[in-house]
Amino acid sequence: MPSVAVKLYSVFFKLLLKHRLHNLISSPPSPDPFGVSTRSDESVAAANPSFTDGVATKDIHIDPMTSLTVRIFLPESALSPSELRRGDDDSHPHNPRSDRRHSHVVIPLNQTSPERNESRRKSYEPYGGYAPSAKRSSRKLPVMLQFHGGGWVAGGSDSAANDFFCRRIAKVCDVIVLAVGYRLAPENRYPAAFEDGVKVLNWLGKQANLADCCKSNRRVNGVELKKLNVQGHIVDAFGASMVEPWLAAHADPSRCVLLGVSCGGNIADYVARKAVEAGKLLEPVKVVAQVLMYPFFIGNNPTQSEIKLANSYFYDKSVSALAWKLFLPEKEFDFDHPAANPLAHNRSGPPLKLMPPTLTVVAEHDWMRDRAIAYAEELRKVNVDSPVLEYKDAVHEFATLDMLLKTPQAQACAEDIAIWVKKYISLRGHEFSY
Numbered sequence: 001m002p003s004v005a006v007k008l009y010s011v012f013f014k015l016l017l018k019h020r021l022h023n024l025i026s027s028p029p030s031p032d033p034f035g036v037s038t039r040s041d042e043s044v045a046a047a048n049p050s051f052t053d054g055v056a057t058k059d060i061h062i063d064p065m066t067s068l069t070v071r072i073f074l075p076e077s078a079l080s081p082s083e084l085r086r087g088d089d090d091s092h093p094h095n096p097r098s099d100r101r102h103s104h105v106v107i108p109l110n111q112t113s114p115e116r117n118e119s120r121r122k123s124y125e126p127y128g129g130y131a132p133s134a135k136r137s138s139r140k141l142p143v144m145l146q147f148h149g150g151g152w153v154a155g156g157s158d159s160a161a162n163d164f165f166c167r168r169i170a171k172v173c174d175v176i177v178l179a180v181g182y183r184l185a186p187e188n189r190y191p192a193a194f195e196d197g198v199k200v201l202n203w204l205g206k207q208a209n210l211a212d213c214c215k216s217n218r219r220v221n222g223v224e225l226k227k228l229n230v231q232g233h234i235v236d237a238f239g240a241s242m243v244e245p246w247l248a249a250h251a252d253p254s255r256c257v258l259l260g261v262s263c264g265g266n267i268a269d270y271v272a273r274k275a276v277e278a279g280k281l282l283e284p285v286k287v288v289a290q291v292l293m294y295p296f297f298i299g300n301n302p303t304q305s306e307i308k309l310a311n312s313y314f315y316d317k318s319v320s321a322l323a324w325k326l327f328l329p330e331k332e333f334d335f336d337h338p339a340a341n342p343l344a345h346n347r348s349g350p351p352l353k354l355m356p357p358t359l360t361v362v363a364e365h366d367w368m369r370d371r372a373i374a375y376a377e378e379l380r381k382v383n384v385d386s387p388v389l390e391y392k393d394a395v396h397e398f399a400t401l402d403m404l405l406k407t408p409q410a411q412a413c414a415e416d417i418a419i420w421v422k423k424y425i426s427l428r429g430h431e432f433s434y
Contacts, residue, residue, distance in 0.1 A: 002313060002365060002395055009403055010313040010395070017151070017315075021322040024153060028186050028326075035067045035183030035192065038156030043402075045163035051076040055167045059158065059181075060244065062203050066188075068196045069181035070203075071157045073170040078141050078250040142255035142425040143247075144175045145200060145271070147182065147264030149397060151296070151315065151323035152193065157181035161402040168411070169259070172418040175425065176251050178204070182267065185327040190339050193263075193327075197271040204253055205285040211248035212284075255425040258290040258356075259417075261400050262315075263323075265295030265372075266339060272356055273349040289424040291417055293361040294396050295372050298324065299341040300334070303370035312367045313395040320368075342375045353382035359420045360386065361413060363394035389416055 002010075038044060047057045056074045061067075146169070148155040148162045155162065157179035170177045182196035260268030268290050275287040298306075298320070310317040328337055338347040360376040362369040369390070379386035391398060391409060398404050399413040 002393060006313065006395065006404070013314050014316060014319060018319050018322070021151075021153065021319065021326065024186055024326055025322065030187075032187040033066065035188040037067045037069055037181035037183060038158055039154055039184070042154065042156060043160040044156065044158045045160045047071060047158070051079075053167065055170050057163070057167075058246070063196075063199060066196070067181070067183055068199060069157060070200060071163070071166070071179040071181065072244075072246055073166045073177035073179065074246050074250060075141070075170045075174060075176070077171075077174055078139050078176065138249050140252040141250055142173075142175045142257060143204065143251050143253055144169065144173065144177045144257045144259055144421075145197070145204070145268070146177050146179045147197060147258075147260040147267040147271075148179065149262030149264050149293075149296070149400060150184075151320065152185040152263050152327035153323060154184070161400065161405060164402075164405050165261075165400050165414075168405075168414050169417070172414050173421055173425075174418075175257065175421075176247070180267075189326075190328050190332070190337075193267055194270045194339065197267045198274050201256075201271055201275060201282070201285065201287075204247075204251075204256070205282050207244050207247050208251070208253045208284045210243040211251075213243075253285040256285050256287050257421055257425060258287060259293070260291070260295065261293045262397060263296040263327075265292040266297070266342075268292060269295065269342060269358075270339070272358075276350040276354045276356070287356050289357045289359070289421060291359045291361070291421065292372065293399065293413075294363055294366055294368055295342075295360070295375075296320070297340065297342055297368055297371040297375065298335045299344070299371060300336045303374070305370035306367050309365060309367035309369075312365050314401065315366075315396045317367050341371070343371075343378060351382070352379055353384065355379060355384050357385035357424060359417065360388045361399070361417070362388060362390045363396055363398050364390060364392050365394065366396040368396065387420065389413070 047059045049056050049058050054076050056076070057071055059069055059071050061069050146157075146162075146166055148157060148159065150156075158181065162179060166177045166179050169175070178200065180197060180200050182193040185193070258268040258272055260266065269292060272287055272290045275282060275285075306317060324335070324340060325333060328334070328339065335341065336344045336346070338344055341347070358376065358379055360372050362372050373388055373390075376386040376388045391413065394409060395404075398407070399410040404410055
């Protein structure tokens with residue numbers, strides 16, 4: 001069973017959440033095309049372009065018509081020269097499950113730890129914060145699009161909890177994380193958040209193509225592109241930067257993974273379906289896998305867990321129903337809505353057999369678990385790799401909620417995700433498996 005501290009925190013959490021949702025229902029904010037991506041009363045973490053804890057971050061506003069943003073999480077492993085390692089991503093020293101014997105560090109081993117850390121720190125100084133140095137060789141890392149949770153109405157790509165989680169994922173998976181700051185409800189109801197997810201995927205593809213233009217002067221959409229040798233990126237005729245330098249220098253979009261937390265899992269699954277439909281139109285972006293962490297699925301016909309665990313910790317079913325009421329348009333409110341039920345009869349899109357490999361994370365004390373497991377079972381029936389990781393004595397958002405982030409179970413979950421994901425992002429092929 002969850003600890004006493006978790007039980008007490010859950011009580012206060014549900015009271016505050018219910019109060020917030022009722023306020024949004026009784027006094028709904030005016031519809032806003034621009035929207036919001038973070039609530040003003042939430043704790044946020046400022047972006048930090050230095051590698052003080054092994055990961056640098058920065059925020060980018062990618063859509064001038066809305067509030068859509070992304071926070072980039074760049075692990076310092078991307079800056080390592082080729083001599084630092086032999087082989088591929090999974091041997092990186094930041095990966096707790098890596099074999100340290102495969103790392104070949106050029107710093108003399110007879111130095112003391114502080115001296116070695118200082119030498120390593122100085123080796124990254126030429127990076128220059130926001131602009132990668134053209135003098136230093138870099139590694140291409142897979143890209144992970146991350147969609148935060150919060151019941152459609154809360155959370156953010158820059159929230160303190162999400163910042164901590166994404167830093168952890170960037171390090172243990174050895175990937176560049178793009179945390180998506182999608183628009184929140186009820187200012188922007190369905191399908192705003194889903195459309196934002198697809199926009200970021202398309203933006204990633206555009207960035208990859210623009211980075212390719214750095215190799216020569218070209219014209220894109222009739223605009224002449226000029227290469228800026230110092231920064232290694234291109235500008236338009238007005239001198240404005242058109243390519244994100246971190247991604248141009250370090251991202252490998254052909255190894256793209258989607259990761260969604262709670263309601264973010266619903267967004268990730270939608271984006272995966274759209275990626276399948278787009279096919280080669282997305283190139284060079286290729287979605288090779290997705291991770292659904294306790295997805296926010298629901299349906300009209302209740303499952304066993306929805307009946308038995310209706311009053312479960314943090315997000316009980318009645319409170320979650322209020323969140324869906326704020327997210328779905330009034331005329332479309334239905335728990336079998338395609339956004340809510342992945343197996344609804346009216347769900348359009350590609351056949352399930354075309355979906356990317358899908359890892360589903362569920363918690364024992366979460367009323368949403370059965371429907372997530374059922375979706376994974378349907379994927380397995382059509383030969384999609386879709387394992388389920390169920391964590392005992394765990395609650396909804398056990399690996400991403402602020403007070404639970406530093407628990408051993410949360411750390412173990414991140415490491416388990418890394419093991420499975422590396423089956424599909426490793427350049428050496430499927431070397432890990434459950």
